[in-house]
Amino acid sequence: MAASIQYCTFSLAHLTFGIEVDRVQEVMRSRDLTEVPLANEVVEGLINLRGQIVTALDLRRRLELPPRDPAAPPPMHIVVRTNSGELSLLVDAIGDVVDADEATFEEPPETLDGVARELIAGTYKLDGRLLLVLDTERAVQLPSPV
Amino acid sequence: MSEIDEIVGEFLVESYENLDRYDEDLLALERDPGDTEVISSIFRTIHTVKGTAGFFAFDRLGELAHVAENLLGRLREGELAVTEEIASALLFTGDTLRKMLATIEATGVEGEEDVAELTALLTRLHTGAGSPLVAELDQPEDDEDEVAPKLGELLIGEGATTPDAVALAAHEQDLGDDRRIGEILVDHGQTTADAVDKAVEAQGNDPGRSLSDSSIRVDVGLLDELMNLVGELVLARNQIVQLVGEEQDSRYAGASQRLNLITTELQEGVMKTRMQPIGNVWNKLPRVVRDLSLACGKQVRLVMEGQDTELDKTIIEAIKDPLTHLVRNAVDHGIELPAARAAAGKAEEGQLTLRAFHEGGQVNIEITDDGGGIDPHALQQKAIAKRAITAEQAATMTDREAVNLIFAAGFSTAEEVTSVSGRGVGMDVVRTNIERIGGTVDVQSEQGQGTSCKVKIPLTLAIVPALMVTSGDSRFAIPQLSLIELVRLEGEEARAGIELVHGAPVHRLRGRLLPIVDLASELGREASATRETVNIVVLQADGQSFGLVVDAIQDTEEIVVKPLGSHLKEAALFSGATIMGDGRVALILDVLGIAERARVVTETTERSGAGEEEGEVLDQRHVERRTLLLVGIGDDRRAAIALSDVERLEEFASASIEYGGGREVVQYRDDILPLLRLADALGVGSYGMHQPEHLDVVVNRVEGRMVGIVVGSILDIVEQDVDLRDGDEGRGVLGSAIIQGRVTDVVDIDAVVTRNDPARMGGYAGV
Numbered sequence: 001m002a003a004s005i006q007y008c009t010f011s012l013a014h015l016t017f018g019i020e021v022d023r024v025q026e027v028m029r030s031r032d033l034t035e036v037p038l039a040n041e042v043v044e045g046l047i048n049l050r051g052q053i054v055t056a057l058d059l060r061r062r063l064e065l066p067p068r069d070p071a072a073p074p075p076m077h078i079v080v081r082t083n084s085g086e087l088s089l090l091v092d093a094i095g096d097v098v099d100a101d102e103a104t105f106e107e108p109p110e111t112l113d114g115v116a117r118e119l120i121a122g123t124y125k126l127d128g129r130l131l132l133v134l135d136t137e138r139a140v141q142l143p144s145p146v
Numbered sequence: 147m148s149e150i151d152e153i154v155g156e157f158l159v160e161s162y163e164n165l166d167r168y169d170e171d172l173l174a175l176e177r178d179p180g181d182t183e184v185i186s187s188i189f190r191t192i193h194t195v196k197g198t199a200g201f202f203a204f205d206r207l208g209e210l211a212h213v214a215e216n217l218l219g220r221l222r223e224g225e226l227a228v229t230e231e232i233a234s235a236l237l238f239t240g241d242t243l244r245k246m247l248a249t250i251e252a253t254g255v256e257g258e259e260d261v262a263e264l265t266a267l268l269t270r271l272h273t274g275a276g277s278p279l280v281a282e283l284d285q286p287e288d289d290e291d292e293v294a295p296k297l298g299e300l301l302i303g304e305g306a307t308t309p310d311a312v313a314l315a316a317h318e319q320d321l322g323d324d325r326r327i328g329e330i331l332v333d334h335g336q337t338t339a340d341a342v343d344k345a346v347e348a349q350g351n352d353p354g355r356s357l358s359d360s361s362i363r364v365d366v367g368l369l370d371e372l373m374n375l376v377g378e379l380v381l382a383r384n385q386i387v388q389l390v391g392e393e394q395d396s397r398y399a400g401a402s403q404r405l406n407l408i409t410t411e412l413q414e415g416v417m418k419t420r421m422q423p424i425g426n427v428w429n430k431l432p433r434v435v436r437d438l439s440l441a442c443g444k445q446v447r448l449v450m451e452g453q454d455t456e457l458d459k460t461i462i463e464a465i466k467d468p469l470t471h472l473v474r475n476a477v478d479h480g481i482e483l484p485a486a487r488a489a490a491g492k493a494e495e496g497q498l499t500l501r502a503f504h505e506g507g508q509v510n511i512e513i514t515d516d517g518g519g520i521d522p523h524a525l526q527q528k529a530i531a532k533r534a535i536t537a538e539q540a541a542t543m544t545d546r547e548a549v550n551l552i553f554a555a556g557f558s559t560a561e562e563v564t565s566v567s568g569r570g571v572g573m574d575v576v577r578t579n580i581e582r583i584g585g586t587v588d589v590q591s592e593q594g595q596g597t598s599c600k601v602k603i604p605l606t607l608a609i610v611p612a613l614m615v616t617s618g619d620s621r622f623a624i625p626q627l628s629l630i631e632l633v634r635l636e637g638e639e640a641r642a643g644i645e646l647v648h649g650a651p652v653h654r655l656r657g658r659l660l661p662i663v664d665l666a667s668e669l670g671r672e673a674s675a676t677r678e679t680v681n682i683v684v685l686q687a688d689g690q691s692f693g694l695v696v697d698a699i700q701d702t703e704e705i706v707v708k709p710l711g712s713h714l715k716e717a718a719l720f721s722g723a724t725i726m727g728d729g730r731v732a733l734i735l736d737v738l739g740i741a742e743r744a745r746v747v748t749e750t751t752e753r754s755g756a757g758e759e760e761g762e763v764l765d766q767r768h769v770e771r772r773t774l775l776l777v778g779i780g781d782d783r784r785a786a787i788a789l790s791d792v793e794r795l796e797e798f799a800s801a802s803i804e805y806g807g808g809r810e811v812v813q814y815r816d817d818i819l820p821l822l823r824l825a826d827a828l829g830v831g832s833y834g835m836h837q838p839e840h841l842d843v844v845v846n847r848v849e850g851r852m853v854g855i856v857v858g859s860i861l862d863i864v865e866q867d868v869d870l871r872d873g874d875e876g877r878g879v880l881g882s883a884i885i886q887g888r889v890t891d892v893v894d895i896d897a898v899v900t901r902n903d904p905a906r907m908g909g910y911a912g913v
Contacts, residue, residue, distance in 0.1 A: 034723075034731040035620060037669035039714055046710075046723055046731040051378050053723045053731055055711040084712045142713055 003102050007124075009095035009131060010078060013065045016095065018124070018131045023080050027094050030074035040142045044090055049079065056088040062139055064115045068092065082140050089139075100124040100131060108132070151254075152425065157198050158251050159361060161243075164191045168240050172233055179228040188236070189218045195243060207246050210261045213268040214239045220272060232271055239264060255302065298327055301337055311336035366459065369420050376409075376416045377706035380609060381725050383409040384703065388727035413609060417458065424502045424511070425453030427466050431473055435498060438477045445484055445495040446477055452502035457509055461603055464583045465511075468576040472513045472599050473498065475573070480517035480597050490594060492516065508627075509605060514598040520591040522548035529554060541886050542864070549591045553577040581687070581738050584610070584627045610707060612724075612734065614700040615683060617665045621732045622696075623705050623724055624683060628737040630691055632699060633682040640680045644695075646795050647863065653682060653693055657773065659863060660684065661692045663744040665735075668719065687741035694740065703727075707734060719743065773865040774892065775844065776885065777857035779825045784861070784890040786868075786883070787844060791895045793852065794845040795860055800838065812843075812854065819845065821854045827878060827898045828891065848899045855895070868892065878902075 007018030008027070033045035033056060044058040056077060060068055068075065075090040101124075108120040109130070121135040168191045175184045196211035214236065220226040242264055249257030298312035315330040328342035383405055390402040432448050439446040457465075481487075481496030488494050501512040526540040526548050534554045535543075552573045580587045585603035604610065604627055612623040633655060635643040644651050644662055651662040662682070666672065682693040705724040714720065721736035774786040775795075798812050803821065805811065810821040821843065843854040870881030870892060878898035879891045 032730050034733065036714055036720070036733065037620075037671065038719060043713055046733075048725050048729055048731050051381060051725060053708045053710070053725065055713045057713070087711070087713075140713075 004099040005102060006097055007100055007131065007133065008078065008097050010076070010091040011093045011095060012059055012063065012091055015065075016126075016129055016131055017059075017091070017134050018098070018100070019078065019080060019089075019134050019136055021097055023082075023136055025079040025081055025086060028077040028079065028088075030076065042142050047077065047088055049086070049088070052086070054079065054086050054088050056090055057140065057142075058090045059139070060090070060092075062115070062142075063119060080136055080140075082136060084140060087140050098126060098131065100126070154202060154250065154254070157202065158247055159363075161195055161198070161247055163363075164194060165240050165244055165247075167191065169237065172237055172240070175228055176230070176233045182222065182224075185218065185222045185228075189215065189222050192218055192239075204246075204250065204256050206256050206259060206261055207243065207250075210239065210242060210246075210265060210268075213265045213272070217268050217272040226271075235264075235267055235271055239268065253302070298331075301328075301331065301341060307331055307337040307341070364419070369416075369459075372416050373420060376413050377609060379409055380413060380704055380706055381727075384727040385729065417605070417609075418456075420459045421456035422459050422462050423454045423456055424462065424509070425450075427462055427469060428453055428500060431470070431500070434470060434473060435477055438474060439481075442478060443483060444477065444481055446481055447495050447497050449497060449499045450501075451499065455502035455504060455509060457603070458605060461509075461583055461605075464579065465585075465601070465603060468579045468587075468601070469511065469513070471573075471576050472601075473500070476513055476515040476517070476597065476599075480515035480519075482518045486518070490518075504605075508602050511601040511603070512598055513601075514596060516596040519593040519595055519597055520549045520552065520589070521593060522591075525549065525551045538862070538886070542862070546590060549589050549597075552589060553587070584625055586686070609704055611702055612705045613683065613702050614726075614732070615665070615681075615694075615696040616698045616700065617669060617696055618671060620669075621700070621726065621730075622665075623703075623732050623734045624685070624694075624737065625721075625734065626702060628685045628687060630684040630686050633684060633693065635680040635682070636678070640678060643680060647860070655684070655693070657865060661690075662695060663692055663740060664695045665740075666695075666697070668740055668744055685737050685741075687738045690741065692741060692744075705732075705734070772868045772892075773863065774868070774885065775863055776861040776890065777824070777842075777844065778859040778861055779828065779830055779857055783830055784885070784888055785824060785828065785857070786864075786885060786890050786892045787846075787855070787895060788892070789863060791846050791848075792844055793847045796843045796845055796854070798841050798843055798854075800841055803841075810856075814845075814852070814854070817852070819852055819854045821856050822899065822902055823856045824893070824898070825858065827902045828893070846895050846899070848896055853899050855898075862886070 006021040008021050008024045009016055009018045011017070031047055033047055035045045036043055042057050042062045044056040047054050047056050058075075060066070072092065075092060076094050077088040078091055078094070079086055079088050104124050106123050106125070108117055108122055112120060112132075116132075119135050119139045121133045123133065124131040168188055171184050171188045171191070175181060175188065178184070192211050192215045196208055196215055199205075199208035199211060217226075217232070217236070221228060221232070226232070242259065242261060246257060246259050246261075249255075249259065298307075298316065301307045302309055302312060311331060311334065312327070315327050315334065315336075318330055319327060328337075331337045332339050332342060386402050387406060390398045393399070428450055431450075435446055435448045476498050481498065482490070482492075484494035487496060497516050499512070499514045501510075501514070503510055522543075522545040526535070526543065529535045529551045530537055530540055532554075534551065540548070553576070554574060577587050580601055580603065583603060585601060587602075588600045589597060590600070591597040611626040613626055613629055615622055615624060633653070635653075644653050646652070647659065651664075652659045653662050654660075660682075681696050681699050683696055683699065684691055684693050703726075705726075707722045708724060709722055710720060719736055719739050720733045721739070722734045723731050724734060726732050773789040775789050775792055776784060776786050779785050796814070802812050803810050804813070806818060807820075810823075811818045812821060813819070821841075841856050842858070842860045843856055844860070846853050846855055864885060866885065868883040868885070870883050878894050878901055880894045882889050882891050884890070
């Protein structure tokens, strides 16, 4: 059975990531954020999602990637359903939804290191690029502040 | 009807509902006699009625249900087949049960309903011997009888007469007396005309809405959902109102005002649906008190007032444990053993009173016992032993403050740990739990007379009025419950209004020292260095008031409290978030969390607070009092300086002392501040062998010049009456007084400075 899974793709720095489509509730443009003083540095702030208050996490900081270029277009929100409720993940840009053939699934590449390696469930080889599958549940568990 | 016990009321509602289903089930059974599930359902209904009737000692009701249950038992076992006759008899049983319930509802007691024939019929059917009696029985009774209970029964139910008297009067009627039964009873002196009037009125009212018609059961989940929707509506309303404010068109204004009103009313209505009488929590307490007093060998009578005071369901849940704990505490520690009470000249039976009432949008609950009260000194000793406070603090505490020490962490006042209390769940937990829902708790006690705990809690948690403030670009909401007042300092006041005592910023608010917390620095941001105006929000938490400095104060607004996600649990400064009129999210400040974080309850503030309060009490009796800064000098001696002379309190490193003009000086605010050692000036010896690393300096302004008075330590600020004796102008002492139980010299700063200032000596010596 050559089953395939659909992933919602997005980019962070120069990398392409994917989240299972059925986890994704919606994708939104940048919106008003309310900063939360003294919160974990990964917490970017709070957004109003149709009357519901949702915590937004900066995936760049979570994955310990270099900070976003201030001149770059504002980040996008991917609202995902997780065990800790609805959360918004801030990413650089949203890509297509892709069908990934389960047969091409591989372990995370050796070249990845550090936090990113822990939070990547595996990879798919798409034509010409590598799709890194985000382990969403682990990604939204914040490390305790040092 | 209002007289009926609430539990009986619940039983009635439930039974009516069950009987309605009972009828449906019976009809279904007639259509399909083999349906065992339906038989079981009918059986259960009757079984429940029987059980509950037995519990309330409604014997006739129970007896009828019992016979019907026997019959149904055989049907369920399949030993009897359902015939039309049986179904009719069972339906009639249902009608009779309803009638009996109606009598109970109207009078509170069982009526004289004759069920002998019906039970006989049911028994016959049960034993299998059918009878055509059903037709006879199934006649509608006198209509009047059905809707209105008999006057005699009502009177008996009210306790206004006896069954015998009614029977006698009825007998007289049968013999041809055409007077009404009430008249006969009054004539016989068996009841009063008033009681009859009341009973007649009740009889008239009765056919109105009965319990089953006027109340329905609703799933709590549905109510929660409604509450959430109302919350959303309030937010949308706020948004619209804000937008309309920017519009010129008056039609919008009218519509938005209507929306505003309707939303408010709807909000109140929905909130009411979630209200429950506090009696629902109190119901469990008589048992708690009984068991506990037995275990302790005490006699306690529990008096409850205001059981029907209503509270939001969620709050009822939240106060259940704290209340139970307070009651246990009162029985365990408050009320004395019978022998001790007798010795103290009190009744052997102690009294514990629970009182609930609404006041100012809050619910007040008082738990009062007439026991031995709390010994403030014993508490203080204990607190000192546990290092919760220092002996000095204890000395300046009022009794009332001392009594409230029982809320300090890790306190158990029992001499020995009993099985009842001292299990680690202390009064501190009670206070924390109550404050978590935005409430307050306060204890007052009079030794030998008893103790009273006052709990104040908000009516609801979901939608609360809040004050909006800003810090930097962020807006925050402060629940109005913790708000005491707003203070605005401008111009010169803004610069001088916030002083440092012991390194902690304070503001002198009407003679009291208010600890100051800067919101920006609590939020981990840069506090703005100089402000043209200072906005202080005076808040109350943990029994202590403090001032929160914010950048700006905005409106008050109704906010809908929304919980924060699990990712923000560690940010203890916020109790939730809300959505503002412009659609943005604003955080709700957790006042208690901020107070804890900023350690507002420090030694300094606590002590000064104590001194002040004492002063306030004194102030009512005396006209004159002084506010004094207490300092330590030399060998464990104390001196006091009038606070009005004090400009600031500072701390300088000993290393920063320089010499100018033959005396010690420090650089201070781009100026040279001459220093003067108070111990030297008063001639009470030096500061000992070693130089301390830091010098505590009281900066005074004498005749327009700043002088730094070096003291051994800064101890406290007190406000009290001072009885000065033995002034010594030569030494610069106005006199001595007893302050905090110690003889203290009150310093005449002007004299000291003038006498010890070589620069002034020439100028003023002759004056």
